[in-house]
Amino acid sequence: MKRRILLLTTALAAVSGPVGAQELGFTLDPILLGSAFRDDRALLDTPVAVTVREGEELENRQAGTFEELIGDIPGVSIGGGPRGLSQEPNIRGFTDDQIVLRFDGGRFNFSQGHRGRFFVDPALVQRVEVVRGGGSTLFGSGALGGVISVETVDAADLLAPGQTMGGRVTLGYGSNGGEVSGSSTVYADWGAWDALLFLGGRSVTEALESGDGTSVPFSEIDQGNGMIKLGFEPNADHRIELSYSIYRDDTLVPSNSNAGPSTSNPVVDREADVQDFRLSWDYAPTGNDWVDLSVLFYANRLEITESRVSAPRLDETRYDTVGLEVVNRSSLGTTLPIELVYGFEMFRDTQEGLRDGVPRLAFPNAEATTVGVFAEATVGLTEGLDLIAGVRFDSYERDPNDPALAVAEEEFVSPRIGISYRPNQNWQVFGNVSRAFRAPSLTELYNSGLHFPGGGPVPDNFFVPNPNLEPEESTQVEIGTRFDAADVFRGGDRLSFGANVYYASVDNYIEQEVNIFGGTTTFSNVDSATLWGFEAEVDYDAETWFLGGGLGIARGENDAGGWLGSIPQDRLTLEAGLRPWDDWELGARATFAAEQDRVPAGGTAGEAYQLLDLYATWAPTRGALAGGTFRIGLDNVLDEQYMIYPNGLAQTGRSIEISASFTF
Numbered sequence: 001m002k003r004r005i006l007l008l009t010t011a012l013a014a015v016s017g018p019v020g021a022q023e024l025g026f027t028l029d030p031i032l033l034g035s036a037f038r039d040d041r042a043l044l045d046t047p048v049a050v051t052v053r054e055g056e057e058l059e060n061r062q063a064g065t066f067e068e069l070i071g072d073i074p075g076v077s078i079g080g081g082p083r084g085l086s087q088e089p090n091i092r093g094f095t096d097d098q099i100v101l102r103f104d105g106g107r108f109n110f111s112q113g114h115r116g117r118f119f120v121d122p123a124l125v126q127r128v129e130v131v132r133g134g135g136s137t138l139f140g141s142g143a144l145g146g147v148i149s150v151e152t153v154d155a156a157d158l159l160a161p162g163q164t165m166g167g168r169v170t171l172g173y174g175s176n177g178g179e180v181s182g183s184s185t186v187y188a189d190w191g192a193w194d195a196l197l198f199l200g201g202r203s204v205t206e207a208l209e210s211g212d213g214t215s216v217p218f219s220e221i222d223q224g225n226g227m228i229k230l231g232f233e234p235n236a237d238h239r240i241e242l243s244y245s246i247y248r249d250d251t252l253v254p255s256n257s258n259a260g261p262s263t264s265n266p267v268v269d270r271e272a273d274v275q276d277f278r279l280s281w282d283y284a285p286t287g288n289d290w291v292d293l294s295v296l297f298y299a300n301r302l303e304i305t306e307s308r309v310s311a312p313r314l315d316e317t318r319y320d321t322v323g324l325e326v327v328n329r330s331s332l333g334t335t336l337p338i339e340l341v342y343g344f345e346m347f348r349d350t351q352e353g354l355r356d357g358v359p360r361l362a363f364p365n366a367e368a369t370t371v372g373v374f375a376e377a378t379v380g381l382t383e384g385l386d387l388i389a390g391v392r393f394d395s396y397e398r399d400p401n402d403p404a405l406a407v408a409e410e411e412f413v414s415p416r417i418g419i420s421y422r423p424n425q426n427w428q429v430f431g432n433v434s435r436a437f438r439a440p441s442l443t444e445l446y447n448s449g450l451h452f453p454g455g456g457p458v459p460d461n462f463f464v465p466n467p468n469l470e471p472e473e474s475t476q477v478e479i480g481t482r483f484d485a486a487d488v489f490r491g492g493d494r495l496s497f498g499a500n501v502y503y504a505s506v507d508n509y510i511e512q513e514v515n516i517f518g519g520t521t522t523f524s525n526v527d528s529a530t531l532w533g534f535e536a537e538v539d540y541d542a543e544t545w546f547l548g549g550g551l552g553i554a555r556g557e558n559d560a561g562g563w564l565g566s567i568p569q570d571r572l573t574l575e576a577g578l579r580p581w582d583d584w585e586l587g588a589r590a591t592f593a594a595e596q597d598r599v600p601a602g603g604t605a606g607e608a609y610q611l612l613d614l615y616a617t618w619a620p621t622r623g624a625l626a627g628g629t630f631r632i633g634l635d636n637v638l639d640e641q642y643m644i645y646p647n648g649l650a651q652t653g654r655s656i657e658i659s660a661s662f663t664f
Helices: 066-070 443-448
Strands: 049-054 075-079 086-090 099-103 125-132 146-152 167-174 177-189 193-204 221-232 238-254 267-283 293-308 314-333 337-355 364-382 384-400 409-422 427-438 449-452 461-463 472-486 494-507 508-513 520-527 527-541 546-560 571-578 586-592 607-620 628-635 655-663
Touching: 066 075, 066 125, 075 314, 086 099, 337 443, 364 443, 384 443
Parallel strands: 099 146, 461 520
Antiparallel strands: 049 125, 075 086, 125 146, 167 177, 167 655, 177 193, 193 221, 221 238, 238 267, 267 293, 293 314, 314 337, 337 364, 364 384, 384 409, 409 427, 427 472, 449 461, 472 494, 494 527, 508 520, 527 546, 546 571, 571 586, 586 607, 607 628, 628 655
16 A cells, blocks of 8 residues: 655655555655645645645544544644534634635535534545645635645545456444444446445444543444545546535534533534535646636535433524535746636525524524635746735625624635745745635624523623624735655655744634623624744655654734633644554654643643554455455553643543455
8 A cells, every 4th residue: 555644845655555665666756736726736836834644644543533633733733622523623723614624625614613513424535635824815715724625535546456346345443432433435437437435434332531531421422424426527628526425423412512511511412414515527628728627516504403401492503505616727838837726716605593493593594605706826937936926806795684684795805925946856945925814604793692591690691793793804924945855864765844934913803702791792803813833744754664743833812912712732743653564554653732821811721741642554465365454553552631722621541443444
């Protein structure tokens, strides 16, 4: 198997598994960034901080949640606690809908406190691109912190050379929580047509336990995920692809799933149902430098029902998104070579909240419409120096479907300019300045009704709508360098590393203000803020052994000089491993997170922690088990009791993870 790790700085193609590294060696072919940049672009020509994980690197993690899948990337943390259904991304201190999530190219815009943003089984994920920093020039509202682009597996990822049909069955078990998982995938390529069918599920059958043996109550869950993909290529110029997926989970959980149950956090019987539809057309006529067209229509529907256990009450949450994107790429053979990517995007979000069948004012019935046009040019000033300049114009409208509340309308321009300098084939120096924004959500603008009941001298607290909210705005600066080369210290080795610093100023921060004795809660544009930090990654692969590491340091203050409460802990990750035989890979990962004592006044500090994970992979190429891949991992070897700041629950303790995958 071919093991590819792309750290901040790398275009690594390291080989392990059934074919020996000495047989395949290393290549210097660049890894291309596609879905997160609307264009295939080599990493060493990209003027932003970005990490890609794909294939075997993801599978070796045996992840049951997105925190286990991508939560240790520098600058990234996944909040929400150990329950996967409540996990939400954090990039450099930007959280929730300050980050754009894309699944197979389409936006997934739902974000409501403690209800999570990841509704896909990690077993279905083939590739994740994480772009850190302002990305509104290409992706519009919400890309203050960056973009997380998730691609699911397709037939081309699984078919062996010369194979036209195949299948894969995977079974897994995790000792902490008694987690049982399984999936079946069948796939085929008949020339003009290709297809894939995936069915998978996982169940946490017992309460999870943290490092000190304390149970995480109501952490059992049943999940299921299915997907069908059909592709049609009538000729080399066209590809049409249709996909449909459905995700469901069912569990008893506290209403705020990042905390334990209490009288103010009642247990609910939750069921979630998420459906996604994608239809895409790619057209790239041979020999035409002007047309490389991608058209995507997507629609997703989310429905969550929560039935309170202690007393009858049924909450229903519905969120629909429908979108269309048209993107073209052109190469201009002028005096200076110019690569253009340009297009338009439109999408509409509709939400509805019900409580016992009548409108739930805390999640108001409303819809949001956004239209954007964008263009970005990469100009080759010299053989090694590129100038990247882009701009996007967005217009959005928020309609509360209530004549008593005003419609919110706004426009925003998001420019970006950057440079990429390649002094030689191994080095890159880059920098960029960008503007980014986030439009206020429908809930922030229009929610009303009871927030929480009072008691004693404290009156009942009610939401107050604020249709006059301005969008959050940010100006961001980033400077970095990358290096990637083979045969550095010995023949056949590979060294990749990189580092970057960033600075972001944010205006019109939207915060929830709770007036306890006034009995009101509202969202307001309040403080400005500044966020800054440093990120670095390194990877060295000597074929029979490898080393790697990542470092993230983040800071953030409001305009009064107080610390922001969303800034993640400083964190160092290390990885090392051996490939003692062609079919084996043995590895260890260590995480060192510092104490987070830079917290807002009255806030709770995050404690330091250290983690050690061990893993082994065996993929025999001969004998009765050829075609199988067997993995075993020991997570949190030291049974550390720890929280990821600013979570409200401890993460899971020690767990043995075992899985077996068979292809045919």
